[in-house]
Amino acid sequence: MDKTYIVIPAYNEQNSIKKVIQDLKKQGYMNIIVVDDGSIDKTGKIAKQQGAIVLSHLINRGQGAALKTGIDFALMKKADIIVTFDADGQFLAKDIKKVIMPVKKGNAEVVLGSRFLGKAKNIPLFKKIVLKLGVLLVFFLYGIKVTDSQNGFRAFSRHAASQIEIRSNKMEHAGEIFHEIKKNNLAFKEVPVTVLYTRYSLQKGQSWSRSIMLGLKMILKKLMV
Ligand SMILES: Nc1nc2c(ncn2[C@@H]2O[C@H](COP(=O)(O)OP(=O)(O)OP(=O)(O)O)[C@@H](O)[C@H]2O)c(=O)[nH]1
Numbered sequence: 001m002d003k004t005y006i007v008i009p010a011y012n013e014q015n016s017i018k019k020v021i022q023d024l025k026k027q028g029y030m031n032i033i034v035v036d037d038g039s040i041d042k043t044g045k046i047a048k049q050q051g052a053i054v055l056s057h058l059i060n061r062g063q064g065a066a067l068k069t070g071i072d073f074a075l076m077k078k079a080d081i082i083v084t085f086d087a088d089g090q091f092l093a094k095d096i097k098k099v100i101m102p103v104k105k106g107n108a109e110v111v112l113g114s115r116f117l118g119k120a121k122n123i124p125l126f127k128k129i130v131l132k133l134g135v136l137l138v139f140f141l142y143g144i145k146v147t148d149s150q151n152g153f154r155a156f157s158r159h160a161a162s163q164i165e166i167r168s169n170k171m172e173h174a175g176e177i178f179h180e181i182k183k184n185n186l187a188f189k190e191v192p193v194t195v196l197y198t199r200y201s202l203q204k205g206q207s208w209s210r211s212i213m214l215g216l217k218m219i220l221k222k223l224m225v
């Protein structure tokens, strides 16, 4: 049977991490890696109490760096499939089945969750616009057509995870993943997922100004490689 590891980058998510881990366990996922990225709250402690493997960064290095730490560890543990999953409760554990299916069947090396093929429940208009601009940018920069380019819900085969190099510490890794898909000629597929927008996630999530900055950084990075 395929060994699936769930990698969760987490930064100050003490209010949501318990339920996220419990829901994953209810769905039968026991190999859960939480990368506690220098949180100043109880995220790491709670994750450990819930039975997750907790890897800690001493300082806040960013989501990209946390994903790299978690993915490298999962590879070391001989994972066959690696799923990346958010700590803020926006994703549904029951969607993982759909997300890993193309990798299990050998139809794709990388699976990208799409809230626009699935559901973006209560998404504010400004987020929708920013995310659609991200989709255009990915097409413009990498020639890759997707419907959702900034979704942290992804699955990688062992081969893809070992090929993809995440060098950006912060959120720019989203662009980097497309660069790596192209460079390594990895078969990819989008599948519908649900992303929930709650007051908590909106308060904690990315603001429009940070999203615009992210777009500019993605353009700069592309110009430099
Ligand atoms: N390790 C780590 N994780 C982070 C950091 N910033 C955010 N995260 C985590 O990454 C996940 C997604 O972060 P969000 O800020 O919600 O980003 P997003 O979901 O793409 O954006 P929204 O649609 O605005 O929610 C959550 O699990 C966060 O805890 C960080 O600096 N380090």
Ligand SMILES: [Mg+2]
Binding pocket: 086, 088, 090, 201, 205, 206
């Ligand atoms: Mg979020």
